[in-house]
Amino acid sequence: MENLTIDGKRLWDSLMEMAGIGATAKGGVCRLALTDLDRESRALFTRWCEEAGCSVGFDAMGNIFARRPGRNPDLPPVMTGSHLDSQPTGGKYDGAYGVLAGLEVLRSLNDHGVETEAPVEVVVWTNEEGSRFAPAMIGSGAFAGVFDLDYAQNRTDMDGKTIGQELDRIGYKGEGCGGRPVGAYFEAHIEQGPVLEAEEKTIGVVTGAQGQRWYEITLTGQEAHAGPTPMARRHDALVGAASIVTAVNRIGTSFQPDACATVGMLICKPNSRNVIPGEVFLTVDFRHPNDGRLAGMDQALRQAAEVAAETGGLELKLEEIWHFGATPFDQACVAVVKAGAERYGHSHREIISGAGHDAVYMAKAAPTGMIFVPCENGISHNEIENATPEDLAAGCEVLLHAILEKAGAR
Ligand SMILES: [Zn+2]
Numbered sequence: 001m002e003n004l005t006i007d008g009k010r011l012w013d014s015l016m017e018m019a020g021i022g023a024t025a026k027g028g029v030c031r032l033a034l035t036d037l038d039r040e041s042r043a044l045f046t047r048w049c050e051e052a053g054c055s056v057g058f059d060a061m062g063n064i065f066a067r068r069p070g071r072n073p074d075l076p077p078v079m080t081g082s083h084l085d086s087q088p089t090g091g092k093y094d095g096a097y098g099v100l101a102g103l104e105v106l107r108s109l110n111d112h113g114v115e116t117e118a119p120v121e122v123v124v125w126t127n128e129e130g131s132r133f134a135p136a137m138i139g140s141g142a143f144a145g146v147f148d149l150d151y152a153q154n155r156t157d158m159d160g161k162t163i164g165q166e167l168d169r170i171g172y173k174g175e176g177c178g179g180r181p182v183g184a185y186f187e188a189h190i191e192q193g194p195v196l197e198a199e200e201k202t203i204g205v206v207t208g209a210q211g212q213r214w215y216e217i218t219l220t221g222q223e224a225h226a227g228p229t230p231m232a233r234r235h236d237a238l239v240g241a242a243s244i245v246t247a248v249n250r251i252g253t254s255f256q257p258d259a260c261a262t263v264g265m266l267i268c269k270p271n272s273r274n275v276i277p278g279e280v281f282l283t284v285d286f287r288h289p290n291d292g293r294l295a296g297m298d299q300a301l302r303q304a305a306e307v308a309a310e311t312g313g314l315e316l317k318l319e320e321i322w323h324f325g326a327t328p329f330d331q332a333c334v335a336v337v338k339a340g341a342e343r344y345g346h347s348h349r350e351i352i353s354g355a356g357h358d359a360v361y362m363a364k365a366a367p368t369g370m371i372f373v374p375c376e377n378g379i380s381h382n383e384i385e386n387a388t389p390e391d392l393a394a395g396c397e398v399l400l401h402a403i404l405e406k407a408g409a410r
Contacts, residue, residue, distance in 0.1 A: 003344060004112050006400055008393030011104040015392070018044060018084070018100060019092035028383025029092055033085035033127035034062070034166035041084045042172060045099065045124060052106050054122075060149055061139045061163070062172035064124040068106050068116075070407060075118035076181035078407040079366070080105065080399060082189060082358060083128030083139075090129070091385020093190045093375065093392070099124055101188040101396040105403055117408030118183050125358045126167075132157050140358035143178035144365035152177075182366035184333055184406040187359040188395045189370060190387050194378030195351060202394045203341040204351035204372025207334055209360045210260070211294045211326030215284040217244065217305060220315040223270060223278030238268050238277035240312040247304035248284055251297050258352060259297060260287040289352045291326045327360050333369030333402070340371075340401030346394045371398050 021041045022031035031037045042064060046056045049066035058064045067077065082098025102122035109116070125143075130136025133155045142152040153164035167173035191197075196204050221235030245263045252261030265283040284301060288294040302318065309316035334350075341348035351372055353360070359370045373395035376386035 003397075004108060004114065004400060004404070006104050006108045006393060006396045007111070008389055008396070010107065011100060011393060011396055012389045014048070014100045014103065015092060015096060018096050022086065024089065024383055026383040027092075028385065029086045029090050030088050031084065031086045031090070032088065032132040033129065034132065034163065034170055036170070038085055039170040039172070042124065042170075045084065045103070048103055049106070049122065052103065052110055054106065058172050058174040059143070060174055060177045061142045061152055062126040062167045062174070063139045063143055063177070064172070066103075066106070066122045068109065068120045070116045070119040072117050073119065076183040077119040077121040078116075078183045078186075078403055079121045079123055080186045080188070080403060081123030081125065082187050083125045085127055085129050085131070087129055087131050087381050089383050091380060091382060093385055093387050094192065094380050095128060095189075097190055097373075097387070097392060097395075098188045101392070101399050104396050105400045108400060114404070114409050116404070118406070120403055120407050127163065128358055133163055137356055137358055137361055138163070140361040144361040145178055146361050146364060149177050178365065182362070184330070185359065185362040185366045185368045186333065186337070186399055186402045187357060187362075187370045188399045189357060189372060190375040190380060190385070191351070191372040191378065192355050192375060192380035196349070196372060196374035197376070197378060199349060200347065201349045202346040202373065202391055203337075203348040203398055205334060205338045205341060205348050206329060206353050206370035206372055207350050208289055208326060208328035209353040209356065210258070210287040210289045211291050212322065212324045213286045213294060213298060213320060214322040215286075215301065216319050216321050217282050217284065218317040219244075219280045219309060219312075220317075221278055221312060222276070224276045226274040226276055229276060234276055235313045236276050237280040237312070237314055240308040240314045241266060241268075241280040241282055243308040243311070244282065244305055247308070248301065251286075251300045251304070255288060255293055255297050258289050259293065260354065261285070261297065287354065289326050294326065327363050329359075329363055329369050330367035333367050333406075336402045336405045337369045337371055337398060339405070340398035343401055344394065344397045346398065369402060371395050371402070
């Protein structure tokens, strides 16, 4: 069978039209979840899907599902999609690309008169970014059963408005959420990192998402005068913290490949130039795609922190505040993505997602795969985020292949 084509220009034009909703002066997008602009983007998506012959509905989290029927309505749908909400200074492609690549697949199936065995659904997940409402990825998380509906609907923004209230206001609060089978889930997304561009690869075959462990550490020593206190008698909390910062960096380096280790926040008290610091608070962010390796990093951190405390005569409080296991994607779905890249002649490499995506939660509810395409200089969550029409079209071809394989049309 010859390779089915998609219409790269139509995909590009749709992306640019969508980017007009909430367009910023610097060429980006500001479309926060459940605002009037979000409603506008949802309405445009819905209109396009209805014009493509889909039935469109939404659930109690405002997740929108556009369904193209299959020959066998009893089969669970093959699903693809992403999100339409953005960061306050977001780009045109993060999220919108995955949604509109899904729509382009449906339009192409129509063009070619292809019937699939299973239904195909394109989904828009609510509040992926976590910018207006925390936590992130809450629409897909509720669908996948990670969050219960009551909790999810009652998350509030800075003004105290809940997700449930805002869904009501913009007219996107439906009934029920999740609890239905999904045959497979695929998500196309820009990489949001530099790897594909640097290696001149068009397709990232995503094998899974990293695990994450977050810590808060407080070291307590003793405030003292910087002049009269001899070096040997000090309990300098900042010196202890410094050795932890260095250790975290060393741990990241020694758990290569794939480890990331960051101290992103450090608060020194009293933060006065002639006072020996009495207390330091710092945060640690560890990421690794392998839970065993991540556990090794955890151990190394605890050891280093204890040594730092003991050496400096400090009191140590170390608390793990978040642990999110590594999420390997379904091997068959990963293989289908790779086969799609090969079928269409696109260079590719396996890659691990460093960021969270709706697909990470969907992997708990359905066999899941992801397709990455390069973005310029690896920059995302930024108004200058950029990707080429050719790469976006290539990712869409791979998505088409994956959906046809899983929905059964070959
Ligand atoms: Zn995204």
